[in-house]
Amino acid sequence: MNNIKYKKNDLLIEGVSVRNLAKKFPTPFYCYSSKTIIEKFKKFKNSLKIDALICYAVKANPNIAILKILSKQGAGTEVVSEGELIRSLKAKINPKKIVFSGVGKSLNAIKLAVKKNILQINVESEEELELIEEITKKLKKRMQIGIRVNPDIDAKTHKKISTGRKEDKFGIDIKIAEKIFNNYRFNKYLDVIGLSVHIGSQITSLNPFKRAFLKISRMVKKININQKIIKILDLGGGIGINYNNDKVINFNDYAKIISKISKDLDCKLILEPGRMLVAESGILLTKVLYIKKNKKNNFAIIDAGMNDLLRPALYDAYHEIESVKNNKGQKKKYTIVGPICETADTFIKKKILNELNQGELLFFKNVGAYGSSMTSSYNSRPVIMELIIYKNKFSIIRKVDTVSNQISREKIPSLISKIK
Numbered sequence: 001m002n003n004i005k006y007k008k009n010d011l012l013i014e015g016v017s018v019r020n021l022a023k024k025f026p027t028p029f030y031c032y033s034s035k036t037i038i039e040k041f042k043k044f045k046n047s048l049k050i051d052a053l054i055c056y057a058v059k060a061n062p063n064i065a066i067l068k069i070l071s072k073q074g075a076g077t078e079v080v081s082e083g084e085l086i087r088s089l090k091a092k093i094n095p096k097k098i099v100f101s102g103v104g105k106s107l108n109a110i111k112l113a114v115k116k117n118i119l120q121i122n123v124e125s126e127e128e129l130e131l132i133e134e135i136t137k138k139l140k141k142r143m144q145i146g147i148r149v150n151p152d153i154d155a156k157t158h159k160k161i162s163t164g165r166k167e168d169k170f171g172i173d174i175k176i177a178e179k180i181f182n183n184y185r186f187n188k189y190l191d192v193i194g195l196s197v198h199i200g201s202q203i204t205s206l207n208p209f210k211r212a213f214l215k216i217s218r219m220v221k222k223i224n225i226n227q228k229i230i231k232i233l234d235l236g237g238g239i240g241i242n243y244n245n246d247k248v249i250n251f252n253d254y255a256k257i258i259s260k261i262s263k264d265l266d267c268k269l270i271l272e273p274g275r276m277l278v279a280e281s282g283i284l285l286t287k288v289l290y291i292k293k294n295k296k297n298n299f300a301i302i303d304a305g306m307n308d309l310l311r312p313a314l315y316d317a318y319h320e321i322e323s324v325k326n327n328k329g330q331k332k333k334y335t336i337v338g339p340i341c342e343t344a345d346t347f348i349k350k351k352i353l354n355e356l357n358q359g360e361l362l363f364f365k366n367v368g369a370y371g372s373s374m375t376s377s378y379n380s381r382p383v384i385m386e387l388i389i390y391k392n393k394f395s396i397i398r399k400v401d402t403v404s405n406q407i408s409r410e411k412i413p414s415l416i417s418k419i420k
């Protein structure tokens with residue numbers, strides 16, 4: 001996969017010059033290579049030697065153009081909100097390929113999911129299950145349900161994106177889940193036939209997956225001993241990517257584990273990858289606003305902030321940054337910071353780069369996942385533009401927001417105007 005590469009002081013994405021894009025559009029902006037997404041999807045799909053429905057985790061990058069690219073490859077989606085469901089429907093994802101997860105689904109979101117006859121709702125509490133039953137009853141519909149269990153497995157990833165330990169808010173305790181399967185066996189409105197698990201994100205070792213999947217397969221065998229109750233296994237997402245010399249999971253090895261555990265279970269499989277399908281497709285182009293020195297640091301202040309790329313501030317995540325120029329020149333150490341009024345708005349400390357100057361173009365790598373999806377307008381900064389490239393052509397897939405648009409949703413009511 002080499003769709004993003006240097007050529008003569010420029011960075012080309014599928015042949016399109018990033019330097020030219022920066023002449024047309026103000027930085028910062030995200031830019032993606034569609035080919036990279038397609039190649040990643042195909043590589044993953046081909047590594048699976050068994051049939052599985054791949055439901056792309058929309059939260060990684062919810063842009064409807066990206067959903068469309070993936071749906072054209074045969075993907076469904078995994079959604080966690082009404083908004084993500086609406087996006088999936090807008091991108092014409094077949095509702096029978098949509099799985100709805102999440103610990104706090106709203107009433108409206110559940111209603112929409114039921115009305116649209118999506119494939120499955122993965123339930124995370126008994127109260128949620130009762131609410132879904134009420135809704136299906138009212139709407140005279142049936143709904144396929146997956147029970148998300150908490151396997152109490154540490155995914156050995158950043159603590160803020162670990163979701164499968166018993167202290168985490170996600171999933172239902174295995175013992176309680178077993179009872180639910182039994183209690184809902186003959187339910188009029190709900191087909192409680194799915195078992196789902198997702199232990200976290202950016203997982204770089206196979207071991208946590210192995211342990212979680214083994215627990216799950218034992219559970220299926222136990223519940224299905226006399227009668228086949230569990231027919232669907234949703235094994236979630238979580239495969240990590242190489243951000244900073246991270247060791248990555250080989251798709252074939254991952255596929256082998258899945259084949260092994262599912263071999264004698266006779267269940268249909270769902271997988272929910274997010275990050276690894278889209279992360280490597282994206283860059284964030286930014287410009288050096290100022291160079292500023294103090295006694296401890298040589299700052300490069302760039303025009304992208306933590307509101308545009310939150311992962312470093314939120315998870316101390318590392319995103320490689322490089323100059324588009326890629327020239328030789330004198331090496332210097334830079335602390336790369338954004339314009340936001342927070343010390344957390346620091347991307348990388350003491351990064352060795354060729355000497356930087358005001359106006360210089362830099363780009364963050366591997367920001368296609370959990371980059372644009374986490375943008376905000378903090379400090380009243382407009383949410384930035386997203387571009388996509390496909391075979392030498394580019395297109396805007398999200399327009400830059402404007403401050404006047406932000407303000408247009410606000411008002412100064414008369415009760416405030418009257419204040420003396």
Ligand SMILES: Cc1ncc(COP(=O)(O)O)c(C=O)c1O
Nearest residue numbers: 057198201237238272273274275
């Ligand atoms: C339920 C569920 N499925 C899938 C994913 C996607 O994970 P990843 O992007 O790490 O593949 C997530 C994200 O954490 C999730 O919460």
